[in-house]
Ligand code: SF4
């Protein structure tokens with residue numbers, strides 16, 4: 001694997017080099033304290049040192065809203081929307097977010113492969129960047145250590161003078177080739193910061209906890225604070241549920257079929273005809289959300305469907321932490337099934 005030194009004063013010219021290779025998307029500042037991925041217009045507006053973006057790059061493969069087809073009742077016809085495959089370079093991606101994309105690849109390629117997602121996903125290059133975990137990140141606990149580079153074509157690791165660039169794949173090497181702004185001297189890597197936030201059990205022990213957590217008191221406890229806003233679903237890189245609806249125009253002769261993000265924390269999500277709702281209470285919905293991340297798909301794939309980004313906690317309207325929920329489940333499991341005293345590591349601890 002080839003390594004190069006990119007000094008800080010050459011970052012903008014490197015981004016300009018990338019723009020000659022394809023459409024480049026990277027983190028930008030948004031408002032006072034937030035960041036979001038946008039297409040790069042000006043290299044100097046790219047921010048590589050950031051804690052997390054509000055939404056992950058999922059939005060480029062599964063847009064929040066999309067028209068699937070348009071139809072005409074008059075002509076008894078319909079036309080599917082066309083999606084062009086185009087080269088996209090994602091610069092400055094944190095490693096947990098590329099793992100989120102790999103999880104979605106699984107979801108959308110099983111059974112009936114989902115064409116729209118797969119076409120948007122094709123020809124994507126991922127350039128990762130190292131980051132310092134803040135009080136919300138807990139990726140290490142779900143099997144994603146700080147410098148895990150799986151899924152990246154190129155990886156930028158911060159050092160004292162800029163970044164060490166590793167070309168990981170052939171695609172990555174071909175992107176790096178031709179850039180003449182690298183420095184001859186390699187700089188010392190920056191100190192590694194450790195995760196402050198962590199799950200009480202490593203992810204591979206959690207299936208045993210979830211096996212026994214269906215009736216845990218945590219679900220009712222957390223539902224007293226949850227307002228059912230669905231923000232945790234909307235910001236999650238691995239939530240992929242959507243709703244499909246037909247919208248007629250005013251003539252009532254033609255319309256469009258649209259797909260929109262949906263979220264299992266919303267009251268309407270499990271509502272069906274006849275006024276029934278399969279998950280009427282917030283406790284049931286919260287349990288479903290967390291079981292989706294740590295049990296249902298994990299039982300099939302062996303991997304957690306939470307990548308530890310911390311978004312659902314950082315942006316929760318009610319300050320609910322998924323780490324506290326899981327840690328309380330671990331406490332309750334230990335107290336009930338292993339006869340150990342409760343250590344108060346999660347929600348219970350937060351209330352003390
Ligand atoms: S973001 Fe927080 S308050 Fe809103 S539904 Fe999720 S857990 Fe409940």
Ligand code: SF4
Nearest residue numbers: 236306307309310312
């Ligand atoms: S459940 Fe929360 S921490 Fe886990 S991937 Fe989703 S938003 Fe991130």
